[in-house]
């Protein structure tokens with residue numbers, strides 16, 4: 001594999017060390033270019049966002065920069081929440097390359113015409129907060145932040161923060177609900193004071209805002225200093241560069257690693273995780289909770305947007321939770337369903353009610369109380385038909401709860417007694433943490449009727465607590481004084 005450019009072997013002790021590693025002063029170079037020329041360079045590199053869609057970074061930035069219709073100051077929001085279960089990539093990047101992130105932030109702010117940047121960090125990331133403050137001080141003394149004011153925010157760990165609009169609400173100190181228009185149209189602090197939940201309207205000024213991830217920012221300095229051809233020499237034509245992958249579950253070592261895009265997914269997971277446990281290809285791999293499950297037959301696909309997209313999977317956050325040969329997939333599905341039920345914010349009744357019923361249904365099967373009718377049905381009859389109802393975030397929901405084509409091994413069914421199980425379609429849409437008022441009571445009552453465990457405390461996180469610490473649910477904005 002080509003040399004890493006996201007995770008240095010050791011964290012740079014100074015700006016000089018960082019510049020020696022990437023090959024020069026990328027911020028100074030960026031200041032010699034116009035914003036338009038900067039975006040063209042990024043476009044030439046083919047850099048894509050590290051998310052499910054893998055949108056070209058420059059396409060978004062070009063349309064954001066060209067949109068003069070929206071008034072008000074422009075904001076750059078940096079999502080460092082590591083909110084996807086199973087992901088540790090943001091924390092690994094900050095711990096080893098915080099200066100690269102600051103450098104990328106200064107470059108991105110120039111390209112986008114943003115006068116302020118907002119870094120969203122979970123309140124439980126104590127180590128990262130200290131690192132970011134130190135890196136900010138270094139960046140200020142180097143003059144990188146002369147044109148951009150940075151504010152660091154402490155956020156909760158609600159899953160709905162993976163939705164950009166919910167993240168903006170949280171940064172403004174409100175409940176993390178995706179109730180506003182897209183950030184480019186309804187940006188940060190576009191309306192003073194609180195709003196009731198209702199149909200959003202176009203604010204004036206709009207304060208256009210764009211949300212970017214840490215990997216995008218950390219890639220900018222190396223692209224500017226080493227050139228777009230260097231970047232395109234790695235990965236594939238459609239998916240150039242490297243990606244950070246987190247590997248947990250049934251592997252020898254839980255780790256974050258930098259992988260070249262285009263490599264066989266199975267090899268990437270095996271290498272970063274130090275080998276599968278037991279030493280056989282896993283039964284399945286979860287890629288966070290918002291992507292389709294990667295079954296064994298899909299693991300031979302290339303780790304690239306076109307590669308995983310070709311087998312009905314997604315790159316998403318590359319947070320791979322390995323389920324080895326002896327893993328009980330029905331228990332995994334139950335835990336995922338319960339987590340999503342608890343994390344559902346309750347804005348869309350179908351998401352909350354349906355999620356609760358799915359969790360209760362799987363609980364029933366897991367407890368050995370399932371019947372033949374439960375197993376043979378395409379789906380449990382009481383589950384809400386979520387296809388027909390409104391959703392405010394994430395991709396369209398899955399209709400089917402039980403997929404008859406994915407029968408479990410016979411001995412697994414026997415081991416679970418009368419409550420025989422079938423593999424369950426992964427819940428594929430994002431839901432989040434907050435439950436509110438009447439929706440919560442109705443959802444709880446619904447779940448209770450079906451025998452679900454109602455308390456949020458009953459949610460069993462899929463990942464080790466160290467990787468997904470529960471935190472204070474309240475958002476604590478921490479306004480860090482910018483450079484004068």
Ligand code: SF4
Pocket residue numbers: 160178343344345346347348349351352391392393394430431432
């Ligand atoms: S789909 Fe679920 S998580 Fe998303 S806004 Fe609706 S209720 Fe909230």
